[in-house]
Amino acid sequence: MMTKTAKDLVAEANQTVETLSAEEALKLVGDPGVVLVDVREGEELQKTGKVQGAVHVPRGFLEFQADPASASHKPELGGGKRLVLYCASGNRSALGAKALTEMGIGNVSHVAGGFAALQQAGAPIEEGR
Template identity: 45%
Template structure:
């Protein structure tokens, strides 16, 4: 293997802005900031969500960003500051680097992801109980 996930994460974290959960929370509600939740639907259902966040499955990110893609979402053409998060901060670091590499200029990710967000007692909607 030429490059494993640890090397990819190291590169991403060296190039993208990581926000502590409390700092990220301070951006909630700003008209020019969009939170992007990269977790899969099962994670959202199980763990809960940040009410103002938009959901983008990690596997669709590149297609949603690229204006030439048939799956492009205008959301990514707004010029907003995009704050990516996942469960633990790994997928969001890689996603933020990808978004930056694709030309989005204002990109960050939540250090420690949604788990750190919840641990910090920041606002979120609870998950759905099983049953």
């Protein structure tokens, strides 16, 4: 028997993590102290591209690639930089930001509306890899 739905989990995450508007996130693009993290699947990036300079970490690998003790750690996710996560619509990024916060990683936020909102706000887009 389910006690919480996916919608419940996303709502809880949004109550506990910082949520940025697309416009707020765009002001951070290119900031050397900020890493934009695209948590969408690779197929999504191939179809739409990603925000210029964003690091791609699929949601399913986020905790492992953020963990410095993991063999699959991505150094871009360390070093005390601010991490701003986005997905397609803002749900996976909220869950990911909550998970990173629970791991003890500070200064994590996510973008409301995700890639669609960023694109609409005029984010610079590059080919997805």
